[in-house]
Amino acid sequence: MLNAAAALAPVVCLLGLLVLMDSFKLLPMRFVAQAIGAGAIAAGIALLVNQQLLETLGLPLPAVTRALAPIVEEVLKLAFVAWAIYGRRVGFPVDAAIVGFAVGTGFALVENAYYLGAVRSGGPVLWLVRGFGAAILHGATTAIAAIIAQTLAARRPGRRATIVLPGLAAAIAIHALYNQFVLPPVVATLVLLAVLPPLVLLTFERSEHATREWVGDGLDLDVELLGLVLSDDFGQTRLGAYLEELRSRFPGPVVADMFCLMRVELELGIRVKGMLMARDAGIEIPIDEDMAARLAEVRYLQKSIGPTGLLALEPLQVSSDRDAWHKFLLREQGRG
Incomplete structure (x- = not known):
């Protein structure tokens, strides 16, 4: 029992620390649990794949452990992270880091549970080293890969297909270097502990600062734009002139839906920004029943406008990838 606690507790404690540090609580705990589950599934698949590499292909254990296993494991772990980013389930590097670490947590729990059953020897100190090593390796590497991917997604919205590759390469490199076993396990764990967690924590602090700036500045801009959209002078603005120009390319009802979509998105x-500001101040604002109707209205308007119409709205830059994240956050908040 003591060995199991030493092997499994570190990664859970580190994940809990990251969640507590997130003052905005951007990720619903339901989604964090899903990420842990995805990591556990990835670990099970990785164990099977690595076993097949050893038995079916007859590869030596060092070749699999030092070269192939890092590739297999990091690709499997990053699959859920990529889905979360592509699906706009995360909006900032801070929540990408939590998702990545949660996936690594699930992976480390299954991997250490497997080794606990397979290796009966060793005391609590050995398993504590193993627990921290797996926690930092699997949690921090996936968190770093997620941070890189989310940062690139925000900077390069038109190149979403390749945003996970740099982070994946970094995670594989760190994992492969650790698996070379150049240093004794205790020393290697201490090196990981000295390098990776401070890097993740630094990203946390910078992302929290960027989030506060985005919430404050974005709220002011959204309020100003909404006032402009609802004003009698809207037709004289750049936004109004562009919508008027679209009347020559789209039916009148579609253009009217475009106007409504702009209003509802704002x-x-x-x-969302008001909710996050309140949450940062320690106040939780519940989602009212009207919000579900607003979200349904957005889905209806997007379907009515169609892909071509939505593409035509892009130059207005009223909506962005974070609008999809807004809707995900509101839906999850509404579920309680």
Whole structure:
């Protein structure tokens, strides 16, 4: 029992620390649990794949452990992270880091549970070293890969297909270097502990600062734009002139839906930013029943406008990838 606690507790404690540090609580705990589950599934698949590499292909154990296992494991772990980023389930590097570490947590729990059953020898100190090593290796490497991917997604919205590759390469390199076993296990764990957690924590601090700036500045901008959209002078603005120009390319009802979509997206953005400001101050604002109707209205308007119409709205830059994240956050908050 003591060995199991030493092997499994470190990664859970580190994940809990990251969640507590997130003052905005951007990720619903339901989604964090899903990430842990995805990491556990990835670990099970990785164990099977690595076993097949050893038995079916007859590869020597050092070749699999030092070269192939890091590739297999990091690809499997990053699959859920990529899905979360592509699906706009995360909005900032801070929540990408939590998702990545949660996936690594699930992976480390299954891997250490497997080794606990396979290796009966060793005391609590050995398993504590193993527990911290797995926690930092699997948690921090996936968190770093997620941070890199989310940062690139925000900077290069038109190149989403390749945003996970740099982070994946970094995670594989760190994992492969650790698996060379150049240093004794205790020393290697201490090196990981000295390098990776401070890097993740530094990213946390910078991302929290960027989030506060985005919430404050974005709220002011959204309120100003919404006032402009609802004003009598909207037709004289750049936004109004562009919508008027679209009348020559789209039917009138579609253009009217475009106007409604702009209004509702701005209202949702204001609601989310206000909710985050309150949450940062320690106040939890519940989601009212009207919000579900607003989200349904957005889905209806997007379907009515169609892909071509949505593409035509992009130059207005009223909506962005974070609008999809807004809606995900509101849906999850509404579920309680």
